[in-house]
Amino acid sequence: MKTRFGSAILGTLVLALMAGTAMAQDKTLKINSFGGAYEQAHRKCVITPFEKETGATVQVVTAYSADAFAQLRAQKAAPQFDVVHFSGGQEIVGAKEGLLAPIDPGKLTNIADIYDFAKSGIARGEGPAYSIAAIGMIYDSKAMSEAPRSWKDLLDPKTSAHLVLADISNGYGMLGFLMLNKVEGGDLANIQPGLDAVKKLLDGGATVVSTSPEIQQEFAQNGAWLAPYASDYAFTLAKAGLPAKFVQGAEGTPASYITVNLVANRPNQELALKFIDMSLSKSAQECFANELRYTPTNAKAVLSPEVAAGVAYGAEGVKGLLRFDAATIEANRAAWVEKWNKTIAH
Known part of the structure; x- marks a missing residue:
């Protein structure tokens, strides 16, 4: 009886420990960013506000698109990134290879405000563009x-x-x-x-x-x-x-589309989707435009005349964008x- 009771307590402790670990994982996201001024803006516009709003911790790996994609491919059996950012179209190949997960638009509160061209591939696993370098x-x-x-x-x-x-x-x-x-x-x-x-x-x-x-x-x-x-x-x-x-x-x-992508086969996709959603928000995209002069893909973004002059702005401004x-x-x-x-x- 004592042995069974001790085993039961041990089992309960193990389950509690596992649950605590899972909760810790659920509150941690691993992403890439592009370093330098971009990464500074990324922290200001998305990462820090996200951490404050959710209580989560965002681990940032500085990796440009090609390097991040190479890592994602190498880690296919056990991916390490939760969210990955690209600026060179790697999401198209990554989605075809099953490295990226399709996104349910119902999980994103800001998706309705995103221009159609910037979200056309989310059902295929191609993450939405949250900024554009024109x-x-x-x-x-x-x-x-x-x-x-x-x-x-x-x-x-x-x-x-x-x-x-x-x-x-x-x-x-x-x-x-x-x-x-x-x-x-x-x-x-x-x-x-x-x-x-x-x-x-x-x-x-x-x-x-x-x-x-x-x-x-x-x-x-x-x-x-x-x-x-x-x-x-x-x-x-x-x-x-x-x-x-x-x-x-x-x-x-x-247009160089800067996309935010949901990595496939990761345990905390709900939290990752919240991060993606914040990247699509009006406030985040206004911030990126102000900090770096990137074109917003959120139709509700409002820019000052000075900032607007340096980007492709608004429905008329983005009409001329083309993607090879x-x-x-x-x-x-x-x-x-x-x-x-x-x-x-x-």
Whole structure:
């Protein structure tokens, strides 16, 4: 009898311990963020408010999209992330591979306010876009008497010597190049028109850089006037005291979707969905726009005229956004980079 009684007590203690562990797990989320200024804004706009509202703890791993996706793939049998963020379209591949879970819109209180294009894949497991980096033209408002209006303005021989192009190994650089290719008559099956245009620009004195800080250096020190790049980086240049402004091209605005995704086969998906929901909120998206000049996908977001001028804002502003097929880009990336490298080497 004593043995059975002791076993019963031990069993009860074990169950209590397991329950306590489960409760602790339920109150902890592991996510990735992108580091630097982005991660600072992420904490301010979403992570800290979420922790205060829910009492949960958010563990942040600094990992850019490609690295986070590689980790997610490697951990498929025992995933470690609860929520994963991407900016390069990895959610499309991840959903197909079963790494991401479909999202029930009934679990998200803010989903009705999100533009349709930003939530079209949630039933497939493609997380909704909670911010967008709009790719257009950054220009020096003092050096250029008129703002560029068309992507074809990049081809003006008068500005070639003051033009900066980002290497297509850079995500923003890839999108800018694909848009240039598009206006020159190319498409994702044929990038030669874009490569021919780049060769002409380089012959005219254009500069190629690999990283965002190099663009700032070109504008600050080397006489750059114009660069096809993202709205958030135009804001970075302006904060550094440079007369940089951002404008969308008339033919369309390539969009880098920043998505928040529900990882499959994790035990605390209810808490993860609450985190995703907060990312979609009006207040979070207004915060991201104010802090980094990202385009909100929540139709109810209200921005000041100054902030709105630096993003694609409102129903009319987002009409010009376009998204090149991320799966096609990924499948061709290596071959395109090889062709690009041969072009810029001459």
